[in-house]
Amino acid sequence: MIALVLFLATQGAAVDRDPPLIADVAAAASNPDASPIITVMMSDAGTGVGVAVVHFRPSGGSWQQAELKGGTTGLFIARLPEGTQRTGFEYWIEASDIAGNGPTRIASADRPIAVEKASEPTTARLERQRAEAEVAAPIHIHPAWLMLSLGVGVAAGAVGGAFALDIRNVQQVIEVEQPTGERLRELEQARTSDIAAATTLGVVALAGLTTGVVLVVLTSLE
Secondary structure, eight states: OHHHHHHHHHHHHTOOOOOOEEEEEEEEOOOTTSOOEEEEEEEOSSSOEEEEEEEEEETTSOOEEEEOBOOSSEEEEEEOOTTHHHHOEEEEEEEEETTOOOOEEESOSSSOEEEOOOOSOHHHHHHHHHHHHHHSOOOOOOHHHHHHHHHHHHHHHHHHHHHHHHHHHHHHHHHHHOOOHHHHHHHHHHHHHHHHHHHHHHHHHHHHHHHHHHHHHHHHTO
8 A cells, every 4th residue: 555655656757747848949031932930939948848839810811720849848830821921821730749738829819929021131131231231331351251151051951961861761660660659758858959959050050151152242242
């Protein structure tokens, strides 16, 4: 009897009663040629994030839902339908963990987050910036900055590619082994960490290469 009481007390102490934590949310519709992407950083110290959705509505439209895809913690991503970026939209986030705790919310249907519609394609913006640079005062750029930007972009892209390959490998292990329990949680956490690292390095690579290209253009105008 004493052993049974101790077992039940131990099980009770391990019960997950805390909802997920939402650490960061980002959304943009900066390019009318690309559908918006919602990124959310979430964590749950107990059973892990179970259900996460973004509620959104185009300007003048009705509420819809899109699943935030990820593992059980880390980076979650949802792509909104094509055309939403050209109308602008409002959105809010909610998430519950696997144990059913929650939902945790960022904003609400009554107080959603608003994102303005995209007004200028990326290519048009770069062309406008190039034209403006032609009539601006000469800008002297040290070649070291150009090399540094391109170097960071290439290096981040290479490392990000390695993480992307690891994501594929982990997914293949999950599909082949079909693990359960602790092994499955470890693989899902590894996959989530790889997704977050690959996404971050992809952004760094894009920023570095874009900066390098811009510096090349500006240098040619000197």
